[in-house]
Amino acid sequence: MKKELLMASALVSTLGVTSVAQAVTATMAGSMKVGAEFESADNSTVDSNTVMDQSNFNISLSETTDGGTTISTSFEIVDEGTVSADDDNAIKLTFTDGSALELLNAGSAAGTHAVAVPGAGGEQGIAGTSTNNAPGDLDFGAGSTALGVEWHSAADFLADGLKMSASWSTDNGAAKGATARLENSWGVGATYVTTAGDTTLTIGGGYGSGDVVTSGTASTTDKAGANVGVSAVTGDLTVGVGYGNGDTFVANNAGTNVNTQVDGEVMKAGISYVTGDITLAIGVTSGEAKDNGFGSAGTTDDSSDTTGASVTYAVASGVSAVIGYTQVDRNDEGASTTVGGSAWYVGATMSF
């Protein structure tokens, strides 16, 4: 039996009967960040100093069937200061050709393929007002619910250097409430990698869309957005730029029971350079948005412009030390606000 199957396709078609092995491999991993942040907010006469402790612990389970498909999932315990949570990740099936399927808690394909633009490391930042809805991430228009799937192609899908993903999610069937929520989303994304001389170019992007529902006044737009970015790696130098545009929403904005629709765009650019164990990074993010309560579009701009720089030192395997600085300028509803400022951070990150 074995030999017929073995030689059916050169050497292997399917050797052995597909069955699930009898035990899973369980691994644990995590990360810890410890550091001090120093903030000089424009709206405060007093600078603040804060100790940042962020601990995250992950347990992963995986098994490979006789057919070669790897089944894996994980959950994590998050303790990031004011945020404590336990998060469940998708059940992931990784097939022998390199393609993969994530089931539940899967995410959006538009986010998977967003280019990671270099930026300052560290945990520094200036809290903004809750009414400033200028986006900071390229994939802000993408979204998904937990009841979803995401498919990832193998590398070199259709053409060398190409990968694609698609995602879909639906709602849990609950009745619409006053607080808006996302339903029935989908997304697509693609990454193309090529070379130009000694430079590796990555072009990535995606589009995602989802329905926004509420029992109150409806939004005039869906949550939908596109992002595209280019990154170039030459030796130790990485340069990246990305752009995102779309519509999103803030449920129960600022705790006022007002659902807010947001029409935004964001541009990010950054450079990182590695010299020995030291990584230097600088990045800028410029986001703009017109926001308004559901039912009509906003007319004035929120904006948020962030410039940051950092120096990171790789101390040992899994351990790095970082000094970071960030400057933030914001406008809210077209008017300059005093919720910008500057912050810097010194700390260490450990992964295990």
Next chain:
Amino acid sequence: MKKYYIFILASLFFLFGCNKNLSEEEKKALWDNAQTQGEIIRRSGTPFNLATDKDLALSDAQNRLRTGGGLMGEKASFSFLDQDRETSNQTTNIGMPINPYLWKASLETISFMPLSSTDPFAGTIITDWYTAETNQGERCKLNVFINGKDLKTDNLKVSSFCQILKNNQWVNVPSKTEENTKLENIILNGAKKLKLTSG
């Protein structure tokens, strides 16, 4: 609309024209430098997930890539359920510089093929040419290498060599990486089962 079509054509031309005739190594090098969020997460070995906590996942991934991995190695793979089994594993390892489960599973998996040579101390199994009744125009042989004592993917390497009969002469055909990987997975699963049943 005409501009739209031109843009699509230009994009397709770019897409299918840039990466021509790349070797497997060149393709791997391409993906090792890819800079999308998903690719950075994938190759870093971080267990954290973009969909669940993007900032955490990217931050941990970049730390792992920057520092060459985690505190306990390249990947997040500190296994805590294997501790009990390590004892029996060490016992059965005595006298053999390679993993005995991988060795036994390899021999069982390819038992239908004639063996040319085996060396349990070097961890090599080399088969002779084998032709199936159902496909007499093709013959293959295998080299199996077991490199260490641990039962893990990195310690097993299968290379296959196939020839087809052309004008009464055997002609080499390119090795199929995915089929080698399938064979490795079958051996690994066999080894895992052997380990589980051995207590």
